[in-house]
Amino acid sequence: MKSSIKKLQNILKLEGERGYDNRAVMGGFNRLLDNWENEARSEGVPEALIEAISQKLRRYSSLDVPSRREVLLHIRDLLEKASNGSPLDLPLPPPPAPVTDESLAVVAPPVPKVETQGRRPRPAPTAVAEGLAALNASVTVLPQVGPARARALGRLGLRTLRDLLYYFPRRYVDYSQLKPINRLWYGEEVTVIGTVRDVSVRPVRGGQMQLIEAVLSDGSGALRLTWFNQQEPARRLRPGMQIAVAGKIDQYMGRLVMNSPEWELLDQQQLNTNRIVPVYSLTAQITQRWLRRQINQVVTYWAPRLADYLPETIRRNADLIDLGTALLQMHFPDSWEQLQAARHRLAFDEIFFLQLGMLRQKRAWQESRARVFDTPAEWLEAVLQGLPFPLTNAQQRALADVRHDLASGRPMNRLLQGDVGSGKTVVAAMAIAMVTRLGAQAALMAPTSILAEQHYQSMLRLLAGKPRLLPPQAIRLLVGSTSEAEKREIRQGLSDGSIKLVIGTHALIEDPVTFADLQLAIVDEQHRFGVEQRAALRAKGDNPHLLVMTATPIPRSLALTIYGDLDLSIIDEMPPGRQPVSTYVLTPRERERAYRLIRNQIAAGRQAFIIYPLIEENEKSESKAAVEEYNRLQEEVFPDLSLGLLHGRLRPDEKDEVMERFRRGEHHILVSTSVVEVGVDVPNATVMLIEGANRFGLAQLHQFRGRVGRGGDQAYCLLIPDSSDEVENERLRVMAETNDGFVLAERDLEQRGPGEFLGTRQSGYSELQLANLTDIHLIEKARRQAHWLFEQDPDLQRPAHKLLASALERFWSGGKGDIS
Numbered sequence: 046m047k048s049s050i051k052k053l054q055n056i057l058k059l060e061g062e063r064g065y066d067n068r069a070v071m072g073g074f075n076r077l078l079d080n081w082e083n084e085a086r087s088e089g090v091p092e093a094l095i096e097a098i099s100q101k102l103r104r105y106s107s108l109d110v111p112s113r114r115e116v117l118l119h120i121r122d123l124l125e126k127a128s129n130g131s132p133l134d135l136p137l138p139p140p141p142a143p144v145t146d147e148s149l150a151v152v153a154p155p156v157p158k159v160e161t162q163g164r165r166p167r168p169a170p171t172a173v174a175e176g177l178a179a180l181n182a183s184v185t186v187l188p189q190v191g192p193a194r195a196r197a198l199g200r201l202g203l204r205t206l207r208d209l210l211y212y213f214p215r216r217y218v219d220y221s222q223l224k225p226i227n228r229l230w231y232g233e234e235v236t237v238i239g240t241v242r243d244v245s246v247r248p249v250r251g252g253q254m255q256l257i258e259a260v261l262s263d264g265s266g267a268l269r270l271t272w273f274n275q276q277e278p279a280r281r282l283r284p285g286m287q288i289a290v291a292g293k294i295d296q297y298m299g300r301l302v303m304n305s306p307e308w309e310l311l312d313q314q315q316l317n318t319n320r321i322v323p324v325y326s327l328t329a330q331i332t333q334r335w336l337r338r339q340i341n342q343v344v345t346y347w348a349p350r351l352a353d354y355l356p357e358t359i360r361r362n363a364d365l366i367d368l369g370t371a372l373l374q375m376h377f378p379d380s381w382e383q384l385q386a387a388r389h390r391l392a393f394d395e396i397f398f399l400q401l402g403m404l405r406q407k408r409a410w411q412e413s414r415a416r417v418f419d420t421p422a423e424w425l426e427a428v429l430q431g432l433p434f435p436l437t438n439a440q441q442r443a444l445a446d447v448r449h450d451l452a453s454g455r456p457m458n459r460l461l462q463g464d465v466g467s468g469k470t471v472v473a474a475m476a477i478a479m480v481t482r483l484g485a486q487a488a489l490m491a492p493t494s495i496l497a498e499q500h501y502q503s504m505l506r507l508l509a510g511k512p513r514l515l516p517p518q519a520i521r522l523l524v525g526s527t528s529e530a531e532k533r534e535i536r537q538g539l540s541d542g543s544i545k546l547v548i549g550t551h552a553l554i555e556d557p558v559t560f561a562d563l564q565l566a567i568v569d570e571q572h573r574f575g576v577e578q579r580a581a582l583r584a585k586g587d588n589p590h591l592l593v594m595t596a597t598p599i600p601r602s603l604a605l606t607i608y609g610d611l612d613l614s615i616i617d618e619m620p621p622g623r624q625p626v627s628t629y630v631l632t633p634r635e636r637e638r639a640y641r642l643i644r645n646q647i648a649a650g651r652q653a654f655i656i657y658p659l660i661e662e663n664e665k666s667e668s669k670a671a672v673e674e675y676n677r678l679q680e681e682v683f684p685d686l687s688l689g690l691l692h693g694r695l696r697p698d699e700k701d702e703v704m705e706r707f708r709r710g711e712h713h714i715l716v717s718t719s720v721v722e723v724g725v726d727v728p729n730a731t732v733m734l735i736e737g738a739n740r741f742g743l744a745q746l747h748q749f750r751g752r753v754g755r756g757g758d759q760a761y762c763l764l765i766p767d768s769s770d771e772v773e774n775e776r777l778r779v780m781a782e783t784n785d786g787f788v789l790a791e792r793d794l795e796q797r798g799p800g801e802f803l804g805t806r807q808s809g810y811s812e813l814q815l816a817n818l819t820d821i822h823l824i825e826k827a828r829r830q831a832h833w834l835f836e837q838d839p840d841l842q843r844p845a846h847k848l849l850a851s852a853l854e855r856f857w858s859g860g861k862g863d864i865s
Contacts, residue, residue, distance in 0.1 A: 658719070
């Protein structure tokens with residue numbers, strides 16, 4: 046059988062299966078015919094047969110469904126006679142498959158319908174659940190996608206049909222406004238329809254490039270079109286053709302022109318003109334027009350065929366459109382309103398999946414068993430009385446939460462959140478004391494050796510001082526710079542149980558470290574650790590209790606979403622006697638005022654930090670950098686003072702030495718990058734000067750500010766942005782208005798997004814393409830629906846939830862199962 050006949054038979058069969066929607070081929074049968082006729086003629090198919098088929102298919106798009114079926118049946122007969130093959134099976138259009146969810150039926154308003162404004166009829170839904178497996182097919186099943194194109198698509202992460210379906214545009218251009226040429230204005234983005242009057246190609250730049258020029262006329266005027274080094278318009282455009290062009294109106298020599306416009310023949314399906322056009326991220330060898338065609342082919346075929354994994358009840362309650370419509374409108378929207386509805390639905394799905402995963406993980410924790418650590422009230426009261434300071438009410442509440450968790454028989458899984466200097470360390474120390482009094486072991490992991498050293502000193506004071514809860518030799522520090530002999534000694538002590546508390550960096554999770562009885566794992570500044578690192582620490586014990594701490598204030602909307610699997614304790618009071626840090630925003634011209642304040646404070650016996658956003662200067666940045674500025678400050682500004690330099694490229698032992706000299710008062714000023722953001726505790730420091738302050742988030746600036754004034758003296762934070770830009774400085778002035786880290790965190794979330802808070806916590810979060818974690822309304826809605834469904838069917842075992850269970854598994858499949 047001739048390949049052209051076989052190909053057309055397959056297309057006709059697919060068209061019948063689709064319900065005669067003229068979408069079996071992209072652009073409809075009109076677009077197919079030119080290529081098919083040429084192929085058929087080259088294979089010697091009789092001209093009479095070609096003409097008969099072409100005449101019937103050219104009017105196919107204007108027919109109703111019964112007439113379309115009759116046309117295809119007639120063509121089938123013609124092809125059958127030509128090939129002597131078996132007849133095609135052309136079914137009647139299938140009725141819409143009803144969506145039922147009897148197991149979750151509630152009275153709710155109907156799901157809103159998306160109107161298509163007559164532009165694109167939606168194919169009858171067929172709810173092909175088995176299509177989910179077909180979406181795993183390689184992109185090479187598509188026409189025009191060979192091995193080279195597949196490799197190029199792979200660089201974009203596009204390897205399967207599903208990848209294409211969920212590869213959303215990065216932006217959209219509105220070419221839906223049609224205008225006659227005589228009403229065009231400079232700068233507007235429009236679509237123009239007209240007839241090509243003239244086409245010319247000429248070399249420019251000494252023959253290195255080609256300039257293609259065409260003149261388009263629509264009766265009201267003429268518009269010049271230009272392309273540089275583009276083969277397609279040079280090869281295909283001919284005078285007399287009717288085309289649609291879309292782009293931005295520019296001006297040259299007083300005349301309106303359109304440079305490098307998108308263009309299409311009028312009888313084609315319009316993907317690039319006369320509509321809201323999607324714009325995708327690209328890579329070498331992939332053009333926007335080509336990728337649009339491939340994605341359109343996949344989306345228009347598969348989106349209507351996908352069964353919706355969300356139960357109808359939830360779609361009604363959450364006021365969401367169906368999945369197929371959302372995917373179709375997300376890629377090729379018929380209006381901005383429908384794009385918004387599509388984005389809302391798909392963003393809801395992301396948060397909904399996150400919440401279900403969190404609930405599933407929280408339940409797994411709650412169903413696990415852990416050792417019970419009962420703490421007598423009299424013992425705890427005596428310990429607290431022996432502390433050198435009383436606990437604040439917020440610390441007492443957090444401690445009560447921890448005490449309850451340790452006695453519950455379930456593993457503690459708690460996030461202790463408190464502002465810089467609010468007293469999280471003493472709560473952690475009391476948790477350690479509750480566990481070690483019964484002979485068990487505890488481990489505290491910090492992100493840097495500097496912070497680990499500070500925790501070690503704090504724990505010696507709190508646990509090995511008065512009252513003595515642990516002997517000093519039972520508390521050890523294990524970091525990268527610890528000598529090999531001491532490491533062996535610590536590993537032996539942990540293995541035989543004589544060491545009850547070890548404090549360290551990621552060195553704690555290296556293989557040789559084993560514990561006799563690890564029952565409490567504490568992770569400080571936990572957003573700085575990856576999922577695998579936290580899991581590795583917990584794996585050192587048998588279902589140990591877990592306490593994670595952060596000094597980064599996390600807005601409620603974000604905490605509900607990314608820490609939904611953790612119980613939350615917030616220390617929202619500062620210890621008595623801690624004065625608010627006076628904060629000022631200075632212009633670059635006022636830098637001398639900052640230097641004078643530093644001199645005055647040093648004369649009074651205090652110390653200062655000066656922070657820079659970069660280690661070394663580069664040509665692309667206007668920001669000052671630590672190394673160059675350290676030299677300038679030492680030689681020109683403070684030649685009579687001692688300055689230390691701290692940055693990320695120093696070896697751990699070099700960092701420790703610089704910090705220790707600053708802590709002992711040998712350096713008056715520490716010049717540093719953001720390495721001091723977390724945990725550096727120098728009570729004598731009272732000035733924090735931050736250069737290039739506009740390059741930091743408010744939450745990060747708040748962390749810097751928390752490094753000064755820890756000794757009870759009045760302290761100052763001075764912010765100097767790169768320029769005097771009013772808008773940027775307005776953002777920084779919030780720092781001067783409040784010392785409340787939660788207020789600043791909310792502002793940071795609004796202005797900079799969630800990246801500042803997520804750190805390296807990633808299983809599921811890399812999947813967030815559309816969800817905006819500042820959208821509290823959406824988060825709350827998704828949480829409500831997730832909780833409701835979890836109460837009904839926590840394991841998603843009901844038949845109605847089979848597709849949802851599969852979709853949830855795909856969403857979380859990249860993770861390692863330990864989210865917090």
